[in-house]
Amino acid sequence: MMLRNVCVVSAMFLFACGEPEVVDGAELEAVNQEIVDNLLAAGYPESEIEVGDDGVVIVGGDAVVTLGASREMIGLDGHDDHAGDTRFRQYRTTNLVAPDVAVICIDGSAYTGTMSAALDKAIANYTNLNLSFDMVRTNGSDAGCDAEIVMTAKGGAGGSSGFPEGGLPYHTVNVGKSTANYGLAVATHVITHELGHCIGFRHTDYYNRAISCGTGGNEGDAGVGAIHIPGTPTDAVLNGSVMNSCFNQGSTGQWTASDVTALNALY
Numbered sequence: 001m002m003l004r005n006v007c008v009v010s011a012m013f014l015f016a017c018g019e020p021e022v023v024d025g026a027e028l029e030a031v032n033q034e035i036v037d038n039l040l041a042a043g044y045p046e047s048e049i050e051v052g053d054d055g056v057v058i059v060g061g062d063a064v065v066t067l068g069a070s071r072e073m074i075g076l077d078g079h080d081d082h083a084g085d086t087r088f089r090q091y092r093t094t095n096l097v098a099p100d101v102a103v104i105c106i107d108g109s110a111y112t113g114t115m116s117a118a119l120d121k122a123i124a125n126y127t128n129l130n131l132s133f134d135m136v137r138t139n140g141s142d143a144g145c146d147a148e149i150v151m152t153a154k155g156g157a158g159g160s161s162g163f164p165e166g167g168l169p170y171h172t173v174n175v176g177k178s179t180a181n182y183g184l185a186v187a188t189h190v191i192t193h194e195l196g197h198c199i200g201f202r203h204t205d206y207y208n209r210a211i212s213c214g215t216g217g218n219e220g221d222a223g224v225g226a227i228h229i230p231g232t233p234t235d236a237v238l239n240g241s242v243m244n245s246c247f248n249q250g251s252t253g254q255w256t257a258s259d260v261t262a263l264n265a266l267y
Contacts, residue, residue: 104134125253147168
């Protein structure tokens with residue numbers, strides 16, 4: 001997620017901190033090429049796809065895409081029923097967390113001060129809605145967890161995360177250390193936003209990032225990962241959703257009515 005200053009726009013892309021799936025140089029290049037090819041096939045514009053210096057593929061400025069997730073986006077199951085046979089499956093337009101995931105643990109051991117308080121408030125944003133899963137803060141232990149998300153703090157203001165894969169939420173959220181400089185409400189907003197990606201939400205203004213960022217275009221639809229949720233607006237507006245592409249100094253860290261509608265519809 002990027003910061004938009006409503007007076008002076010400062011577009012800042014933050015590289016994700018997730019580890020690449022394959023670390024060997026030649027293999028990593030091949031894996032990343034397949035991810036990029038899959039994203040292009042899914043309809044993402046080339047301009048919205050980045051490969052970071054750390055070997056992580058990112059779309060929309062802050063959403064990490066793994067090899068498995070990219071295959072799901074184009075309908076590849078990834079399971080081999082027979083040697084050398086990759087089968088296709090019928091797929092949804094959005095990767096979501098499976099219904100049997102009841103407890104998502106959030107490892108916040110890396111956070112102190114404002115960031116720690118913001119994480120608590122972000123988790124409360126989800127748990128207060130009585131969704132199909134609970135988010136529980138932990139400090140390194142994954143006992144009793146159906147899934148785990150590890151929080152890290154690297155870089156400047158803003159954040160990065162990824163989309164669900166295999167029915168599990170994305171496993172890592174990075175929120176830059178200087179995000180705390182904007183205050184508790186903004187830090188809560190950024191963490192809540194990145195956790196939203198982890199459970200399957202796209203940017204509300206994916207079709208025109210300029211709505212919240214002041215600049216930018218369409219992240220790509222093509223019927224993949226951008227299905228309209230019934231009961232929510234079809235047009236995005238500045239500050240109209242926690243899931244807008246960019247935050248600003250006035251971000252509150254609170255769900256809007258349409259955000260709550262969307263969460264209740266899916267979970």
